Amino acid sequence: DAGVIQSPRHEVTEMGQEVTLRCKPISGHDYLFWYRQTMMRGLELLIYFNNNVPIDDSGMPEDRFSAKMPNASFSTLKIQPSEPRDSAVYFCASSLGFAQPQHFGDGTRLSIL
Amino acid sequence: SQKIEQNSEALNIQEGKTATLTCNYTNYSPAYLQWYRQDPGRGPVFLLLIRENEKEKRKERLKVTFDTTLKQSLFHITASQPADSATYLCALENSGYALNFGKGTSLLVTP
Numbered sequence: 773d774a775g776v777i778q779s780p781r782h783e784v785t786e787m788g789q790e791v792t793l794r795c796k797p798i799s800g801h802d803y804l805f806w807y808r809q810t811m812m813r814g815l816e817l818l819i820y821f822n823n824n825v826p827i828d829d830s831g832m833p834e835d836r837f838s839a840k841m842p843n844a845s846f847s848t849l850k851i852q853p854s855e856p857r858d859s860a861v862y863f864c865a866s867s868l869g870f871a872q873p874q875h876f877g878d879g880t881r882l883s884i885l
Numbered sequence: 886s887q888k889i890e891q892n893s894e895a896l897n898i899q900e901g902k903t904a905t906l907t908c909n910y911t912n913y914s915p916a917y918l919q920w921y922r923q924d925p926g927r928g929p930v931f932l933l934l935i936r937e938n939e940k941e942k943r944k945e946r947l948k949v950t951f952d953t954t955l956k957q958s959l960f961h962i963t964a965s966q967p968a969d970s971a972t973y974l975c976a977l978e979n980s981g982y983a984l985n986f987g988k989g990t991s992l993l994v995t996p
Binding site for chain 2: 803805814815816822863865871874876879
């Protein structure tokens with residue numbers, strides 16, 4: 773069975789550029805989560821969706837970050853404009869619901885120069 | 886404020902011994918707690934879930950305890966193997982569906 777698929781795996785871009793990260797959750801999972809991981813702050817929840825609707829975006833650091841889920845099989849996380857402090861590994865995860873395991877993709881390693 | 890604390894120092898143990906990792910939390914009343922394993926360059930992988938009304942959960946060589954009075958979970962790996970070397974993350978339920986993660990403890994099992 774295919775797991776959560778993220779693309780790209782690596783992204784290097786210059787400050788000020790727009791960055792779009794993509795995620796395909798596991799089919800049938802109603803919940804989708806975006807996380808950011810850094811050495812300093814660990815794994816932080818940015819936003820999560822239920823049935824394509826954003827439920828909690830309180831972890832989104834600022835207005836430069838936006839996330840969408842146009843359908844059950846696709847989500848994007850966009851940063852515009854990007855800044856060096858956005859450099860991190862971004863993970864997408866999906867789950868069936870309450871008290872269920874979250875299944876993570878292998879992440880996008882983002883470097884903003 | 887809510888905090889999840891895991892030992893930031895790496896845990897080094899010899900193959901065959903039992904590894905015990907600790908997760909302490911404050912200002913949470915989680916309905917459940919989960920443990921994940923993360924290998925370098927990979928996403929976290931789910932290991933075990935324990936609910937607030939459960940004291941202990943086992944899966945093969947893994948055991949998790951959950952003490953809501955002490956606000957602590959212990960994660961044990963018995964008969965540890967070099968392949969168990971990884972970072973282990975504790976995660977607490979927050980608002981039902983979301984998880985807040987600790988920063989993880991790195992485990993190194995040497996032959």
